[in-house]
Amino acid sequence: MKFEDSELPPKLSTLSKLQYFNCHDCNLTGGLPESYGELTDLIEFNVRANALTGAIPNSFKKLRNMVAFRVDNNAFLGPFPNWMFDYWPNLTSLLLSNNQFYGMPYNISYLETRFNLTYKMSFMRWDCNYVTGPEPCGRQGQNNCSELTLAYTQGGAGSSGKFSFDQNCWDNVYTNFSAIVGGEVCTGHPLTCEGFYSQVVNRKICPVCPTDQELLLNSTVDNGCLCEYTGSGGSGFPVKTTIGIVVGTLSLCLVLLVIYRRRRRTPFSPDPPSHSSEEKEDDELDGDWKTPVDVQSFSVEELCRITSGFSESQMIGFGGYGRVYSGELPDGRKVAVKLASAGSLQGSKQFRNEVNLLSRLHHRNLVRLEGYCNDKKYQALVYELMKEGNLATHLAAKGSPAKLGNKAEVETRGCLPWYKRVEIAFEVAQGLEYLHSFADPPVIHRDVKPSNILLDENMVAKLADFGLTKEFPELETHISTAPAGTAGYFDPEYFLRQQLTTASDVYAYGVVLLQLVTGQVAIDHRREDETNIIEWVKNRFFLRGIESIIDSKIAEEYSVEAFTKMTELALKCASFSKKDRPTMKEVLAALSPLIYPKKRKTSGSSSDSMDVTISALGTLHLQQLLNGQSDESSTSSGRVRSSSTNIMEFSQDFAPR
Numbered sequence: 001m002k003f004e005d006s007e008l009p010p011k012l013s014t015l016s017k018l019q020y021f022n023c024h025d026c027n028l029t030g031g032l033p034e035s036y037g038e039l040t041d042l043i044e045f046n047v048r049a050n051a052l053t054g055a056i057p058n059s060f061k062k063l064r065n066m067v068a069f070r071v072d073n074n075a076f077l078g079p080f081p082n083w084m085f086d087y088w089p090n091l092t093s094l095l096l097s098n099n100q101f102y103g104m105p106y107n108i109s110y111l112e113t114r115f116n117l118t119y120k121m122s123f124m125r126w127d128c129n130y131v132t133g134p135e136p137c138g139r140q141g142q143n144n145c146s147e148l149t150l151a152y153t154q155g156g157a158g159s160s161g162k163f164s165f166d167q168n169c170w171d172n173v174y175t176n177f178s179a180i181v182g183g184e185v186c187t188g189h190p191l192t193c194e195g196f197y198s199q200v201v202n203r204k205i206c207p208v209c210p211t212d213q214e215l216l217l218n219s220t221v222d223n224g225c226l227c228e229y230t231g232s233g234g235s236g237f238p239v240k241t242t243i244g245i246v247v248g249t250l251s252l253c254l255v256l257l258v259i260y261r262r263r264r265r266t267p268f269s270p271d272p273p274s275h276s277s278e279e280k281e282d283d284e285l286d287g288d289w290k291t292p293v294d295v296q297s298f299s300v301e302e303l304c305r306i307t308s309g310f311s312e313s314q315m316i317g318f319g320g321y322g323r324v325y326s327g328e329l330p331d332g333r334k335v336a337v338k339l340a341s342a343g344s345l346q347g348s349k350q351f352r353n354e355v356n357l358l359s360r361l362h363h364r365n366l367v368r369l370e371g372y373c374n375d376k377k378y379q380a381l382v383y384e385l386m387k388e389g390n391l392a393t394h395l396a397a398k399g400s401p402a403k404l405g406n407k408a409e410v411e412t413r414g415c416l417p418w419y420k421r422v423e424i425a426f427e428v429a430q431g432l433e434y435l436h437s438f439a440d441p442p443v444i445h446r447d448v449k450p451s452n453i454l455l456d457e458n459m460v461a462k463l464a465d466f467g468l469t470k471e472f473p474e475l476e477t478h479i480s481t482a483p484a485g486t487a488g489y490f491d492p493e494y495f496l497r498q499q500l501t502t503a504s505d506v507y508a509y510g511v512v513l514l515q516l517v518t519g520q521v522a523i524d525h526r527r528e529d530e531t532n533i534i535e536w537v538k539n540r541f542f543l544r545g546i547e548s549i550i551d552s553k554i555a556e557e558y559s560v561e562a563f564t565k566m567t568e569l570a571l572k573c574a575s576f577s578k579k580d581r582p583t584m585k586e587v588l589a590a591l592s593p594l595i596y597p598k599k600r601k602t603s604g605s606s607s608d609s610m611d612v613t614i615s616a617l618g619t620l621h622l623q624q625l626l627n628g629q630s631d632e633s634s635t636s637s638g639r640v641r642s643s644s645t646n647i648m649e650f651s652q653d654f655a656p657r
Helices: 010-014 036-037 058-062 083-087 108-115 196-202 213-217 250-267 278-287 299-304 348-359 391-393 418-437 502-518 525-528 533-544 559-575 586-593
Strands: 020-022 044-046 068-069 073-078 094-095 100-102 123-124 315-318 322-328 335-339 369-375 380-386 453-455 461-463 600-602 611-615 631-634 639-642 646-648
Touching: 010 036, 036 058, 058 083, 250 646, 299 322, 299 335, 299 369, 299 380, 348 369, 348 380, 391 453, 391 502, 418 453, 418 461, 418 502, 418 559, 418 586, 502 559, 502 586, 525 533, 533 559, 559 586
Parallel strands: 020 044, 044 068, 068 094, 073 100, 094 123
Antiparallel strands: 315 322, 322 335, 335 380, 369 380, 453 461, 600 611, 631 639, 639 646
């Protein structure tokens, strides 16, 4: 099978006897399919140095034969997976470095006592993550914490790496670790982030530090925030040819497929799951709950019919929430059915609140909720179908820019032209500003990224997955404490203040703007010391201008002025400190000169002159206006470029160069 430049295929889970899987540096994207949980014979799994995202699914607990699990240098985000030590008794190699796991790992001394790591572990690393909690030093008999060996080797073969205090972000750091090491006092370690500042803040070797520049520069023993430092290649563990392993997580899609096949033999009658007392109370309240206006309630049987039994041929996407299927309602409406996976199911009351909130969100740039299903053990949200897919797919498209006609017909073989990218930036900003300022209650999206920006048949951009967000618990503070998001778009200030705000959406939006300009992905380990797109742009844009970062697919024709302004705005949005970021209202004001029409007088007699509205982006197509003129000519208002099908006029300020 070929996986390069793609997502991991769920169908791989059918190889029930598979033991080894290696896809090191294959340019993989997306998440880990839940269906891999059925691969219980897996021994080794290697997906190092890709662009995989999301959390390690809990269903991986079923992989009890796992010996080597190597997922370092990706963009995984989620709680530190301590469960691996409990569920994988044969584990000898664990590589989690260079991701965005957060939380507290088991204490090293606890691991040694419980698992006898000195004899079992070949090596393990978790540096370059957002790990918090007491420093896990405390190897028995070792009192030099700054020399703590984290990469264990059998027989001292010389492949161990050193684990120092500036390799993660710790809290509650003390100079006396007697409570941890049983009387031993650890001294002589460098409790400072200065090394991190020079290596990470300047060179961006690792994710953005979860603190601000001032704290980094003035770190002390009592600072409580010490951050990761990896250097430029001396990681400490050996570079070997790694045979990887297949990961596994139970796939809801496969479960549903089995259920559907059974349904074909017997009438559909799913057994309800066991309920807690709280869930039973929720179910008792269901009878009193009224379906919101303009939102339809579906049964599981109805969803099965419109998706052909959740057929794989109708699956159009999957992610952390579950799988998405296309379908058609009896009245002809095309819909997308987002079916919750087992790990995403909510209590009935919480799910009803979610539907209530979504039903109140109405905006041209938000994907419209058509209905829902809360039938026994199944939950699903039914949205309008966005026929042109997501922005991420269009940005990755090969070839020259597509020519969009008056009806925005899309040539799928081409990439997005420059003016459509600016329009999309404006439309996404409108959707976010509505969520922040006009929704009742206001909403923080929490996961703004190209794959959550969908395009309809007219190429109008609409935000999706805002239904997985949380409303502000305190309207005055615009704060959400629940962690969410995707590596590369995640607000770095969350790790300092443990709060997500409207400014968190602005940060992610800034990253999306940079992607519209550059065509680059947010996190790419192939960029070496410039893994993060923000640093990649800064190191070029400020020295060599917009030409050094513009997407090569549109480099032949784009507005230098418009894209320069977009890049400057994007970097403001992606400022480390939220106080330096604009609001979405201010973003719209900055984009307006690129979007809103300008008026000029047409040539002709002074008495008969008329106002003609000219869009800064050329979205007003002046068919045959310049009949007989050359393909590129000048007018009093700016440059005109023509194609075989239409002629587009631009204002002087933002004409393509």
